[in-house]
Amino acid sequence: MSAHTTASPTPQQIHWEENGVQCAARWRSEAGMPPPKRVVIADDRTNADVAYRLACEGTALLWRGDFQNARQLLQALARRADHKGKPSKKAKPAKTPATPTEAFHLHRQAQSQRARTLAMLLIPFDAGYAIPLRRAPDVQLACNEAYGRFEEPFVASLRELLGVIGAHEWRRTGVEIPALDARIHPHYGVFSPVRGEYVELVANTPLPAGVKLAYDIGAGTGVLSAVLAKRGVARVIATDQDQRALSCARENLARLDLDGQVELLEADLFPEGRAPLVVCNPPWVPARPSSPIEYAVYDPDSRMLRGFLAGLSAHLTPGGEGWLILSDLAEHLGLRPREQLMEWIAAAGLKVIDRHDVRPTHPRAADATDPLHAARAAEVTSLWRLAAA
Structure with a gap:
């Protein structure tokens, strides 16, 4: 699920x-x-309270000490940032409870501030992704996977590096997909299919009779293309704008021996032509992302959702179906009312012929400490079966 690319x-x-x-x-x-x-120089003697104060003020710390100590300092900064975000016992309760929309924007603001603060701990890199610090790990393979070949020295945040290392582990071990009885291996910067409910919807919804061709709009890891191909769709054309996503999908489909059935195209939404089945799982929250990978979750002004609906009827064969897989989290957050979605469907010359719902199973849906718990607990993911009106 990706339909965004960023220029170098x-x-x-x-x-x-x-x-x-x-x-x-x-x-x-x-x-x-x-x-x-x-930027100031920091090392093993740097005090965590001092480091946190500097980071909050926007002063970066370029690390020259032991690498593992840098990791410990980052954890100390995270604890301080999280503690700061918790309301004091002495704090007076708000006179009026925040609306879900206000709670969402406050949560995003706090997340953004936390990310900026933790990004202030910097790591130097020599040519070839070597880290000139004591006890530094070999990150060449992980960085090559994320960034491509690069020989020039540079500086980046330790937090970003840990994300690169984590993504390398995800890519190596993969994510178990029961509908495929196999693993999907996400690449760095490509949204991982850890929310399995949307995959199950595509795996279990009855296919239109005799469908031989399907379009998968926003291929991401290629997981939905793989499910359609496994279900017997002879030819799937999958599109994405993001080069990382296309590379990821290509590798996954080859690993599953489905690359002969699935064609990958770089495109903004639709390929040319029409198909009896067009599937799209767009980002589900209409808000501005704060990093490239968040384009899989946040869709500014519902751009991809509206684009899919507006162009769907022109890409369906007579009697064809469009499958829109969408969480209603935005509705519970007050960001996009259901009525607006229905208006967009009608304005696009479409009608709803059926809807299949599933409740999320991811851990955050049951986390009562999450600031957005009420919305997440009420969330439903739906597969909307759409047809030309």
Whole structure:
């Protein structure tokens, strides 16, 4: 599930002073954060409280000590950030409870602030992704997978590096998909199919009679294309704008021996032509993402959802079906009322012929400490069967 790509930004430089010498290096940030304007050197002697205060003020800490100690410092910064986000026992309760929409925006604001603070702990990289620190791991393979080949020294946040390492582990071990009786291996920057309910909907909804061709709009890891192919759809054309997603899907489909059935195209939404079945699982929250991978969840102004609905009838064969897989979390957060979705469906010349619902099984739906728990607990994911009106 991905339909976004970002252009390669112009290389940025980060500047700092070290041992009385002015230094500079290339700056890397997948989230598109600008290089910090203020940078100080930090090492094993750096106090966590001091580091947290500097990070909150926007001063970055370029690490020169032991790598494992840097990880421990990052954990200490995270504990302080999380503690700061909890309301004090002495704090007066709000006079009026926040609406779900206000709660969502406050939560996103807190998440963004936390991410900015934790991103202030920086790690130097030598050419070839070598880290010139004591007890630093070999991250060459993980970085090559995430970034591609790169020989120039650079500086990046430790938090981003840990995300790259984590993504490498996801890619290596994969995610078990019961509908395929196999694993899907997500790549860095491609949304992992850990929310299995939407996959099960596509696996269990009856296919239109005699369907031989299907379009999968926003292929992501290729999981839905694989499910359709496994169900006997002879030919699937899957589209995505993101090169990482296309590479990921290509690798997964080849691993499942389904690459002969599925054709991958770089496209914004639809390929040319018409099909008797068009499937789309767009991002489900109409809000601005704060990093590229969040485009799988956040769809600014419901761009992909509206684009899919508006173009669907022109890409369906007579009697064909469009399957829209969509969570109603946005409705519970007050971000997009159900009436608006129905208006968009009608305006696109479509009608609803059926709907299949499933409740989420992911852990956050049962986490009462989550600021958005009420909305998540009420969430339902639906497969809308749409046809030309």
